[in-house]
Amino acid sequence: MLALMLMLTMQTECDFRVIEGRIELPTGTHEAVAIARGKVREVGKASDMPSVPATCRTRLADDQTAFPGLTDSHVHLLGIGLREMTLNLDSARSVEDVKRALARTAEEQPEGAIIGRGWIETGWPEGRALDRRDLDEIVSDRPVLLTRADGHAMAVNTATLEAAGIDADTEDPEGGRIVRDADGQATGYLIDYAMDLVMPLMPELDVERRREALRLGAETYASRGWTSVHNMSVDGEDLPLLKELAAAGELPLRVANFVTRDAMGTVIEEGPGCDATGLVCNLGVKFYADGALGSRGALLKEPYSDEPATIGLRLLTKDDAMGVYREAASNGLQITTHAIGDQANDDILSWYGELREDFPKAVLRIEHAQIVDPVDLDRFASTGVIASMQPSHAIGDLHFAPERLGMERLRGAYAWNSLAGEGTLIVFGSDAPVEQGDPRIELYAAHVRQDLEGFSGEGWHPEEALSRAEALALFTTSPALSIGRGGSIGTLAPGFAADLSIFEGDPFAGPSQARAVATMINGRWVSGEAQ
Structure with a gap:
């Protein structure tokens, strides 16, 4: 411990830091963790931690807990950022919620295709996915492309279908499906590789x-x-x-x-x-x-x-x-x-x-x-x-x-x-x-x-x-x-x-x-x- 204290005196401020409070690991809880130059030096009882300047000691509040850094083992980082930069529909709880959000975005963005993501019909009172009629009601003069939350389906409006050349005669691509109504017309709901048919209408991602x-x-x-x-x-x-x-x-x-x-x-x-x-x-x-x-x-x-x-x-x-x-x-x-x-x-x-x-x-x-x-x-x-x-x-x-x-x-x-x-x-x-x-x-x-x-x-x-x-x-x-x-x-x-x-x-x-x-x-x- 003495050698550790001597080392501290030679370090710049907070090269050594102590965080004191509830430290929860999968193997149990501790009272404090000591950190030296970006690495853990010690984990254990608060009384065993070295002395450091008050500015380098953090005492967690009683209702706070420090965990080892959490890892999300499956993300799409680009998509997370784009979700924040486009029409984010992850809070939509109904078709009507989507319509209201789309209307606001159309007013804020009077020109160009409207891109959004995050909707999912699970639990919606309408009990169904979005289709072109929902979107046409709000925007009919330019493409609207709204990707389902899972990224494996998309709802588009009629302007998008027309611009992409999708009609009753368009065959389903391999690995994809164009959902159709009873008359064989595309509903505007595209699954997996069928989404590729409208991707050229997406704004360029420079x-x-x-x-x-x-x-x-x-x-x-x-x-x-x-x-x-x-x-x-x-x-x-x-x-x-x-x-x-x-x-x-x-x-x-x-x-x-x-x-x-x-x-x-x-x-x-x-x-x-x-x-x-x-x-x-x-x-x-x-x-x-x-x-x-x-x-x-x-x-x-x-x-x-x-x-x-x-x-x-x-x-x-x-x-x-x-x-x-x-x-x-x-x-x-x-x-x-x-x-x-x-x-x-x-x-x-x-x-x-x-x-x-x-x-x-x-x-x-x-x-x-x-x-x-x-x-x-x-x-x-x-x-x-x-x-x-x-x-x-x-x-x-x-x-x-x-x-x-x-x-x-x-x-x-x-x-x-x-x-x-x-x-x-x-x-x-x-x-x-x-x-x-x-x-x-x-x-x-x-x-x-x-x-x-x-x-x-x-x-x-x-x-x-x-x-x-x-x-x-x-x-x-x-x-x-x-x-x-x-x-x-x-x-x-x-x-x-x-x-x-x-x-x-x-x-x-x-x-x-x-x-x-x-x-x-x-x-x-x-x-x-x-x-």
Whole structure:
């Protein structure tokens, strides 16, 4: 201790800092944490902490808690920023809410296409998705393109359909669907690759707009209490911009990138790894096996219970996948694949199993793993596949999943506890901007497994909820392990990066019972500051 005190006298102010109060880890609680030059020096009793100047000692309020820095293991950072920069519909609770928001935006933006995102019809009194008639009522003279929250469907108005040349004779593209009415006319609801038909009408996303969206997305996320993200489906254009932001001190997050298939060559050419700041790491590539459950694009083994004519969409075949999987693995890239339906999960587990024979050390993961045949649950652990899951999906989807899937298939739905019991490495995230990207919602959903009003219905399987410590680990230590950084980030232990998320109230009790106070990375406050 004496040597430590002598060292302190030679350091500049707050090179050494002590935070005193409730420090909660998955392994237990402590009274204080000491930080030296951006790393944890000591965690334990307040009385064992070294003396530091009063300006370098932070005493948390009685209702505040410091957690190891929280990681959202599945986000789309660009989309989070763009959601804030365009018509944000994540608070819409009805078709009428969307109409009102669209009318306000049309008045504020009298020219050009109107772009928005975030709506989802679950729980709406109208009991249906948006269609062109809803949008035409408000804006009929220019394109309107409103992406559903899950990013796998879009509602557009008639002006958009006409500009894109979509009519009754337009065939569904492979991997997509143009929803039609009884007369065969497009309703304005486009699913998965059918959205590509109208993408040319989107405003150009130039470099400056991309940079601002990434900066705003990161700033928003740090303010909510996140310290790290696994950034999914990243375009090649975003990679240098994230590095520029980090170098300029404008990136208040750790960002692990999983790029699109088109950008895979860029990461292979540069080699997987981190930039000079250590904040931006290009690690892997992401693929899509199916669509989303909400738009009935998730690929199922048996037809949908509420639409027996479909089993969903297959977006990846084995012949297509194995070659690029092998290319990625041979170049040291992590591989992750979006799979929501039970057939999609079965397929990817099988293909990964074959890949594992030639690449035993490859890091393989499945994004979402929402609907898994119970007979396949043990295959994640036996094949060494990481399950990347999002608790908020469960408490949203389970309002409609019983009708969509039937009770039998729900035995393997959002099966966090079952997968953990098999020894699967699970990482938790939000999938923002599909969901709000609020750690309070995610922690609550993982631990309580009820919606935000406290509802839990038939088929929700409350036994799949996790303990407080288990849930916290899946937002801290597990994400670090999954990207090979389990020895440097993800917990508060000597030598680990001093990343902290501080909340007032209890975030496990939901968003109404807590708020993010401050976020720290490498011993530096990047959002707020605990007093």
